[in-house]
Amino acid sequence: MxxxxxxxxxxxxxxxxxxxxxxxxxxxxxxxxxxxxxxxxxxxxxxxxxxxxxxxxxxxxxxxxxxxxxxxxxxxxxxxxxxxxxxxxxxxxxxxxxxxxxxxxxxxxxxxxxxxxxxxxxxxxxxxxxxxxxxxxxxxxxxxxxxxxxxxxxxxxxxxxxxxxxxxVDPQAHHPAPPIATYAADLSYLGTFAADRQAVLDRLLVEPARRRPAQRFVIGGAQYPRDFPWTANIHFVRHMPPAEHPAFFSSARLALNVTRRDMAALGWCPSGRLFEAAACGTPVLTDAWDGLDAFYRPGEEIVVARDTEEALAALDMEEAERLRIARRARDRTLAEHTxxxxxxxxxxxxxxxxxxxxxxxx
CATH class of the missing domain: 3.40.50.2000 (Glycogen Phosphorylase B;)
Known part of the structure; x- marks a missing residue:
């Protein structure tokens, strides 16, 4: 054709x-x-x-x-x-x-x-x-x-x-990769700044960073304003070329997904970041929205957090469970979402x- x-x-x-x-x-x-x-x-x-x-x-x-x-x-x-x-x-x-x-x-x-x-x-x-x-x-x-x-x-x-x-996702472009120290994080987030995502980003990343000063958080993306509420343990990478995405995701223990307000309100609108992070073998922490379970099973293939306490609980997840969720999500991604x-x-x-x-x- x-x-x-x-x-x-x-x-x-x-x-x-x-x-x-x-x-x-x-x-x-x-x-x-x-x-x-x-x-x-x-x-x-x-x-x-x-x-x-x-x-x-x-x-x-x-x-x-x-x-x-x-x-x-x-x-x-x-x-x-x-x-x-x-x-x-x-x-x-x-x-x-x-x-x-x-x-x-x-x-x-x-x-x-x-x-x-x-x-x-x-x-x-x-x-x-x-x-x-x-x-x-x-x-x-x-x-x-x-x-x-x-x-x-x-x-x-x-x-x-x-x-x-x-x-x-293209599995040849997004796959497990050797970690890079610059991107190393307990929780990372990749996305362009959007004001309508900020309240959720505050709850699921910024506030956890404030409460866990010994842990490392990384944000990658464009158009972040100067008055963004940075903390000493939130590290920023201004532009993340697609070729760097596998290393970025693979260097984090958890990758955060934050859905834009209108997308979350309608539901059934998975961000490409969900598939990309999962294909890289990184478990995803996400906000909740209708239809999510049609793409990944909450608690088994993806971790859902509605507030700061649930985000902190995800950071405390045992390593064996973290790896199990990552493996299941990658398998589901390669089977259905390429x-x-x-x-x-x-x-x-x-x-x-x-x-x-x-x-x-x-």
Whole structure:
């Protein structure tokens, strides 16, 4: 198959969770013989933190504005089997309009930020990445978030065929690695700063750090403000290139996952960090949200903390139990949550949409 994608960024993971998801998907698709053409707006903040990419079957088309690539995009769509436009694509509505004019490809909208989309709609705002007509014109709408969010995409944006396509991990990129002293931690956290995560981060990492001055905590990520409540035993790594993720996770006894507020409220929205840390053989400590048990079994494959006391209890976990949880989580991840699994689900969803299109138009 030939897939044309109009997305945010696949070349830079700086403050951008879309990149690692697309890399895992594209690697699996390319490895199976499919071709992906990925259109990406050349943004200066991503240009300063690009990662080297070598993914068979992937062609990245960088462009300064839509007018410069519209003709080429139309040409690519003529022989494409599927065309996908994503949330936060800088040229989303324009790309969607061009897709609607193309006769051949299955037309797909992939909302990688469904909780944000629905929260903004509820607040009376309309995200700029949404087509003015909503999602009714697409043959398939994919959502990073499952559960009740799928019904809301139908009800509030007119989507007709909806399927969940969750995040995943590339086991060749995320795997157990030798620990590095700089990243050594009793509890580490990897994530871009977000104000709506701060209250949970305070409860599950900052306050435990205050109470356990002899233990070491590490935060890696971008956009942290100067007034962040640092303590002497919280160490900071400003930008963590994807190539360093295995060492970062493998150097910690526990890896913390903190879900953004809108994601936690909807549930069924696993962060890619869950899968990445688990694939590296590090047990994950996470906040609680609906649907978590569909991905990992709490208490057996993942540790859940709702407050500081439960986070401290996780830090006191016996080593044998910590290793058992890590092993079970890695096994579950490799069995169900890899890029190859998601690529197979994507192809199945595209095939189902392709079969349904003639019936819908007859």
């Amino acid at each position: 030939k897939l044309v994608v109009f997305g945010l960024s696949i070349t830079s993971a700086w403050g951008n969770g879309h990149a690692t998801l697309w890399r895992a998907l594209c690697k699996a698709l390319g490895g199976a013989g499919h071709r992906i053409v990925f259109y990406e707006r050349d943004q200066p903040w991503y240009a300063e933190a690009r990662d080297p990419l070598s993914i068979p079957g992937l062609e990245v088309v960088m462009h300064g504005d839509w007018a410069e690539v519209r003709t080429r995009a139309a040409h690519d769509l003529r022989d494409a089997d599927a065309a996908i436009v994503t949330s936060y694509c800088a040229d989303g509505p324009a790309a969607a309009a061009l897709m609607m004019q193309a006769a051949r490809p299955i037309r797909v909208f992939y909302d990688l930020d469904t909780p944000v989309t629905l929260a903004r709609l509820a607040a009376g705002e309309r995200p700029a990445y949404l087509p003015a007509s909503g999602l009714a014109g697409f043959d398939l709408v994919l959502s990073y978030t499952g559960g009740a969010a799928l019904d809301r995409l139908r009800q509030e944006l007119g989507a007709t065929r909806v399927a969940a396509l969750y995040g995943s 890029g190859a699994h998601r690529a197979a689900q994507l192809l199945a969803a595209l095939e189902a949409a392709r079969v349904a299109v003639p019936a819908m138009g007859s």
